[in-house]
Amino acid sequence: MTYTTLVSAATLAANLDNPNWRIFDCRFSLADSAAGFESYRSGHIPGAVYADLNQDLSSPVQPYTGRHPLPNFDSLAEKLGKWGVNNRSQVVVYDDAGGAFAGRMWWLLRSMGHTQVAVLDGGYGQWRKQGLPTTTALPKIGASAFxxxxxxxxxxxxxxxxxxxxxxxxxxVDARTPERFLGKSEPIDPVAGHVPGAVNRPLQSNLDRNGLFLATDQLRQQFTDLTSPFPAERVVHMCGSGVTACHNLLAMEIAGLGGSKLYAGSWSEWIRNRNRGVASR
Structure with a gap:
């Protein structure tokens, strides 16, 4: 069986020794770019490789890009091979933020034609909550070809x-919090507000009180209500820099609403051009 959206902690635990499975720790903090790797070194799921949002899953910022431009895909493919991923691998990605950062790697792999990639539902927190094993040992993985x-x-x-x-x-569809969407608070970017005509769907709306994704039928109803009459193929997701927007894209895929797209540059790119409109209500 292959997993293309979510995988449970129990299923991942049962496959820790599966040679076809590759695990990636995507923990990250926008406030402290070193915090994710520090957390990884303090403890991670056995076999997991750390994938850094800035260094691995993005390319350097340029004058007219957003904060997390898409990576050089040739370089990322080479890294994936060095990390032991091949075109038959089942990839699992996780973080400690409900999938907010792991979703980026999930989406990147799918865009590279690799659909056998899933986000760990509930992330590292759910893994720890279930008392599953962690380690500080760095994995020893043989290179492959991707x-x-x-x-x-x-x-x-x-x-x-x-x-x-x-x-x-x-x-x-903008995945940022209502406060940022409405321009009431902007802790990261120099301009507050949103793209005129956009609608708001905070990524937190996709999760239940335990940090797990909502049931398929709930997500389907909520996204259908939000985006109607547009079909899924006409839905475009954005956020601050094209990272957390992938959470909404993942939620739509879970809901069976496949085919939505990403505005990769998102708000931090949009505001680089002063001729582009800004709305705040």
């Missing part, structure tokens, strides 16, 4: 978003 089949139709540029909104051919 070939990417990149599909650049999975994301939109700022100009494509502008055109889509102007023609009313897309609906733009």
């Amino acid at each position: 070939r990417a089949y990149l599909d650049n139709r999975q994301w939109l540029s700022a100009s494509q978003v502008e055109t889509g909104l102007a023609s009313r051919s897309i609906i733009l």
Whole structure:
């Protein structure tokens, strides 16, 4: 059996010794870029390799990009091979933020043609809650070969978003908190507000009180209510920098609403051009 959206802690635990499974720790803090790796070194799921949002899952920031530009996919494919991933591997990614960062790696792999990738439901917290094993030992993994089949139709540029909104051919869903979306608070980016015409779906809405994803039917109903009458293929997700937006994209896939896209540059790229509109209500 393969997993393409979520995997439970119990299922991952049962496959820790499965040679076809590869695990990645994606813990990260926007406030302290070293915190994720420090947490990893203090304890992680056995066999997990650390994938850094800045160093591995993004490329360097440029004058007109957002805070986390898409990585160089050739370089990422090479890294995946060095990390033991091949085109038949079952990949599992996790973090300690409900999937907010692990979702980025999930989406990147899917965009590279690798659908056998799943987010650990409940993340590291659920793993610890169930009393499952952790280690501080770094994994010893033999290199493999990973070939990417990149599909650049999975994301939109700022100009494509502008055109889509102007023609009313897309609906733009922003995963940031309501406070940031409405411009009441902006702790990260220099301009507050949101893209005119966007709707708000905070990623936290996808999780229950235990930090697990909501049931499929709940997610389907909520996203259908939010994005109707647009079909899933016309839904575009954004956030602050194209990272946490992947959480909503994942939630739609869980709900059986496949085909939505990512505005990769998101808010931090949008505001680089002063000619682009900004709304605050």
